[in-house]
Amino acid sequence: MTQAPERRSGELTAREMLRWTWRQLTSMRTALVLLLLLALGAVPGSIIPQSGVDSLAVSRWKDAHPSLTPVYEKLDLFSVYDSVWFSAIYLLLVLSLVGCIVPRLFVYAKAMRALPPAAPRNLTRLPDSAGYRTDEDADAVLARAREVLAKRYRLRPAAEGDGFVAGERGRLREAGNLLFHLSVLIVLAGFGVGALYGFEGGVVIIQQSKQCPDCGTFSNTLSQYDDFDPGGLFTPDQLNPFSFTVQDFGVDWLKSGDRAGQARGFDAKIAYRQGTDGAEQHYDLKVNHPLSIGDTDVFLIGHGYAPVLTIRDGHGDVAWSGPTAFLPQDQSFLSFGVIKARTAKPGEIGLEGLFYPTFEVIDGNPVTVFPEDLKPALSMLVYTGDLGLDDGSAQSVYVLDKDNATQVMKADGRPFRLDIEPGQTVKLPDGLGSVTFDGVQPWVRVQISQSPGKDVALAGVVLALIGLCGSLFVRPRRVWVRARPVDDEDGVDTGGRTLVEVAVLDRSGNHEVDEVVRDIVEQLQGQGQDSSPEHSQEHA
Amino acid sequence: MSNAAWETLSNQAVGAAGIVYFLALLAHLAEWASLRQPKGTEKRVAVGSAGLAEVAPAPTTRETERAEFLGRLGFLLTVIAAVAHAVSLVGRGMAGDPNRVPWGNMYEFTLTGSCLVTVMYLVLYRRLRLSWMAPLVLGFVLTVLMAARLWLYEPVAPLTEALNSYWLMIHVTAAIIATGAFTLGGIASAVYLVKMRAQSRLPEGAELTGFLARVPTLDGLDRVAYRVHAFAFPVWTFAVLITGPIWAHQAWSRYWNWDPKEVWAFITWVVYAGYLHARATAGWKGRNAALLALLGVATLWWNFIGVNFFAGNNSQHSYADRPPAVVGPYDVRG
Numbered sequence: 001m002t003q004a005p006e007r008r009s010g011e012l013t014a015r016e017m018l019r020w021t022w023r024q025l026t027s028m029r030t031a032l033v034l035l036l037l038l039a040l041g042a043v044p045g046s047i048i049p050q051s052g053v054d055s056l057a058v059s060r061w062k063d064a065h066p067s068l069t070p071v072y073e074k075l076d077l078f079s080v081y082d083s084v085w086f087s088a089i090y091l092l093l094v095l096s097l098v099g100c101i102v103p104r105l106f107v108y109a110k111a112m113r114a115l116p117p118a119a120p121r122n123l124t125r126l127p128d129s130a131g132y133r134t135d136e137d138a139d140a141v142l143a144r145a146r147e148v149l150a151k152r153y154r155l156r157p158a159a160e161g162d163g164f165v166a167g168e169r170g171r172l173r174e175a176g177n178l179l180f181h182l183s184v185l186i187v188l189a190g191f192g193v194g195a196l197y198g199f200e201g202g203v204v205i206i207q208q209s210k211q212c213p214d215c216g217t218f219s220n221t222l223s224q225y226d227d228f229d230p231g232g233l234f235t236p237d238q239l240n241p242f243s244f245t246v247q248d249f250g251v252d253w254l255k256s257g258d259r260a261g262q263a264r265g266f267d268a269k270i271a272y273r274q275g276t277d278g279a280e281q282h283y284d285l286k287v288n289h290p291l292s293i294g295d296t297d298v299f300l301i302g303h304g305y306a307p308v309l310t311i312r313d314g315h316g317d318v319a320w321s322g323p324t325a326f327l328p329q330d331q332s333f334l335s336f337g338v339i340k341a342r343t344a345k346p347g348e349i350g351l352e353g354l355f356y357p358t359f360e361v362i363d364g365n366p367v368t369v370f371p372e373d374l375k376p377a378l379s380m381l382v383y384t385g386d387l388g389l390d391d392g393s394a395q396s397v398y399v400l401d402k403d404n405a406t407q408v409m410k411a412d413g414r415p416f417r418l419d420i421e422p423g424q425t426v427k428l429p430d431g432l433g434s435v436t437f438d439g440v441q442p443w444v445r446v447q448i449s450q451s452p453g454k455d456v457a458l459a460g461v462v463l464a465l466i467g468l469c470g471s472l473f474v475r476p477r478r479v480w481v482r483a484r485p486v487d488d489e490d491g492v493d494t495g496g497r498t499l500v501e502v503a504v505l506d507r508s509g510n511h512e513v514d515e516v517v518r519d520i521v522e523q524l525q526g527q528g529q530d531s532s533p534e535h536s537q538e539h540a
Numbered sequence: 541m542s543n544a545a546w547e548t549l550s551n552q553a554v555g556a557a558g559i560v561y562f563l564a565l566l567a568h569l570a571e572w573a574s575l576r577q578p579k580g581t582e583k584r585v586a587v588g589s590a591g592l593a594e595v596a597p598a599p600t601t602r603e604t605e606r607a608e609f610l611g612r613l614g615f616l617l618t619v620i621a622a623v624a625h626a627v628s629l630v631g632r633g634m635a636g637d638p639n640r641v642p643w644g645n646m647y648e649f650t651l652t653g654s655c656l657v658t659v660m661y662l663v664l665y666r667r668l669r670l671s672w673m674a675p676l677v678l679g680f681v682l683t684v685l686m687a688a689r690l691w692l693y694e695p696v697a698p699l700t701e702a703l704n705s706y707w708l709m710i711h712v713t714a715a716i717i718a719t720g721a722f723t724l725g726g727i728a729s730a731v732y733l734v735k736m737r738a739q740s741r742l743p744e745g746a747e748l749t750g751f752l753a754r755v756p757t758l759d760g761l762d763r764v765a766y767r768v769h770a771f772a773f774p775v776w777t778f779a780v781l782i783t784g785p786i787w788a789h790q791a792w793s794r795y796w797n798w799d800p801k802e803v804w805a806f807i808t809w810v811v812y813a814g815y816l817h818a819r820a821t822a823g824w825k826g827r828n829a830a831l832l833a834l835l836g837v838a839t840l841w842w843n844f845i846g847v848n849f850f851a852g853n854n855s856q857h858s859y860a861d862r863p864p865a866v867v868g869p870y871d872v873r874g
């Protein structure tokens with residue numbers, strides 16, 4: 001301060017400014033405000049659909065709110081938890097945490113080596129204290145106090161002429177607190193590694209069958225995934241080689257009762273090989289029972305139906321044959337799908353429509369009455385002409401490009417609808433060909449993911465919990481017993497020639513210690529004789 | 541016993557528990573009433589530590605005896621009600637085929653959660669001297685029980701596949717225990733705030749009367765609230781940040797999805813971390829900390845009620861709608 005005489009008062013040097021900022025940032029109050037900000041910042045993501053959770057919901061929301069969408073996009077409200085502002089909150093919190101914890105580690109290390117502090121001058125000023133008089137020698141009282149306290153407290157070594165015993169316990173509380181806060185950092189590290197290096201991919205796999213022996217297989221390369229969501233630092237060589245085949249899939253449907261139509265169990269029997277030429281192994285893939293292959297986990301997360309059709313073109317040649325996955329629209333498993341026969345002559349044939357697992361006509365409306373494929377039926381519209389299959393651009397297998405196609409009509413000019421059940425063959429109008437419904441195969445949707453760092457994160461929370469319990473349940477206490485000879489005041493016998501004072505300090509301030517005081521006094525008096533209470537300041 | 545018989549037993553037990561809770565509430569109200577005295581006849585004795593003497597009216601011996609009897613009666617009735625309450629849970633579990641944990645839907649979750657509030661109160665009754673809390677706890681549990689029976693009732697049904705997991709069982713058990721404890725802590729914090737407000741409005745030299753005079757001192761309330769929260773917080777941590785993610789990982793391949801239910805569980809966790817901090821932060825102790833505790837309870841119950849109803853299918857955890865069977869709609873980006 002003296003080096004800068006011309007500085008006006010109130011002005012701060014850059015260094016002081018920095019130090020001031022740092023102190024503010026690492027203060028308890030800032031930590032608290034940041035914690036509350038973190039809670040507040042997490043709210044929008046629970047109200048607004050998040051692209052990382054449900055991208056379909058996001059696009060629906062965007063369609064419904066065209067004017068709000070750009071604003072929301074600017075604020076990253078569709079991916080709150082990856083947004084700059086949310087990251088800023090938790091990074092500040094981490095910074096504050098480090099700035100808070102590191103100095104406390106040093107303080108704690110020093111305190112570990114320190115002795116329990118000497119008794120304050122006036123013990124009875126402490127809120128939880130008691131005193132009594134006895135005819136015993138002060139030294140005898142102190143010796144017994146050492147014995148009594150040594151059982152539960154770490155004692156300050158006796159020094160000549162102290163006249164008191166000092167003990168301490170529960171320093172693990174601070175250790176627990178530090179462990180907790182450090183573990184928060186470990187969890188964040190594990191979480192971060194997962195977000196950066198992990199991946200998650202999904203693929204729809206139609207069960208293998210006699211009709212389709214090539215179905216049901218998956219080998220772990222990028223091109224085999226339907227969708228793939230890698231972390232920022234993912235590299236394809238993380239995909240460890242393995243392959244598997246879905247050989248059978250079954251659903252245990254509830255057939256009766258209030259929840260009839262709810263599925264109770266799903267079971268995919270799969271055969272898998274590790275590496276490129278490992279031995280074939282078998283696994284029952286079920287919900288809650290993923291298959292782990294190396295670092296990669298395979299989960300069963302969805303299922304549906306794939307009608308098997310054969311389409312013959314106008315020349316009688318097979319233009320398409322096989323199963324096609326249809327997407328369930330709701331819990332009834334009414335499913336939507338498209339089938340494209342590119343090589344059909346004279347014109348390409350496209351089918352688009354619905355699959356009914358258990359078809360009924362109720363009041364003239366086609367419905368499905370049960371989600372299991374008990375009485376399947378298809379109801380599809382037919383298109384021909386240019387289905388956009390040859391222009392080389394990528395196309396979704398679940399969407400039919402009808403822009404340049406013509407809908408196939410009946411002779412009366414109304415749209416032709418292909419209503420068909422397994423085993424039937426229906427001729428298409430205009431000599432386009434015929435469609436045969438051969439049967440239905442189930443498909444499963446499998447999620448394949450690596451979550452590196454998950455063990456680190458788990459270890460982190462477990463450590464955090466241990467630290468937390470230490471921090472919340474260990475009761476840090478200091479205890480002092482002082483004994484000193486006193487003179488009878490004005491010749492009046494006040495009960496004894498030695499005054500004993502006991503005080504206990506709960507350092508967390510969260511626990512009542514009056515009973516502890518009482519207990520110690522009792523133990524001290526229990527073996528003494530002829531003592532009378534002097535004063536007591538116990539809380540009721 | 542057949543499944544239907546178990547279900548009937550459960551329904552009857554809920555009814556019985558409701559009635560006995562009500563009787564217990566009456567006993568405690570009578571206890572309070574019998575301690576009220578016409579003004580002027582009160583003698584006052586000082587209890588509490590020197591200096592901070594808390595002054596309470598000293599009733600006559602006969603009145604004290606009657607009040608003590610009513611208090612004991614209320615406690616006993618609460619125990620009986622809690623047993624009936626527990627029987628109703630067992631009945632729900634045994635009525636399922638196969639037998640299962642009694643928290644497959646919101647009705648059962650509410651039933652179990654409110655039972656845990658009572659059990660926790662009974663367990664801590666002596667340790668934390670909670671007798672003053674009796675009317676509040678009973679009123680709360682009774683209200684929740686009636687609401688559950690009226691609006692949330694559902695017949696017994698099997699658990700869906702994704703809910704059928706050991707980890708989930710542990711997860712939900714811990715979450716329910718923590719919910720019960722946080723609720724108790726919230727009650728203590730609410731009383732703290734009410735008492736603080738009432739005290740600050742008293743004219744110079746006047747003293748509180750009635751219920752507020754008989755609850756512990758502000759410091760005592762703060763400490764009770766803290767100790768209940770200090771128990772609940774690690775349990776919540778275990779439920780939300782350990783077992784929850786383990787289960788989520790098994791069921792959905794991601795241990796943390798940021799789905800609304802998880803987000804709110806996280807918010808609750810952070811708010812309570814804030815509460816624990818606030819108790820150690822100058823300027824936040826006392827009133828603000830208690831407000832944070834109430835905010836915590838609000839987020840907790842909002843997560844249970846609000847998110848279930850409003851997020852519906854948005855949340856994979858939703859109990860309100862059909863549970864998370866593996867079905868579409870799919871996010872097919874193919």
Ligand code: HEM
Nearest residue numbers: 026027028031093096097100177184471472813816817820
């Ligand atoms: C990631 C953010 C943080 C979380 C989740 C968190 C959580 C917690 C929790 C749950 C407690 C209660 C344990 C106890 O009472 O001993 C606690 C206590 C404490 N925290 Fe944090 N904390 C965070 C950041 C910080 C920061 C940045 C600081 C430094 C200013 C800090 C300083 C403290 C202190 C001093 C205590 C002890 C309070 C007491 O004695 O009761 N924390 N923290």
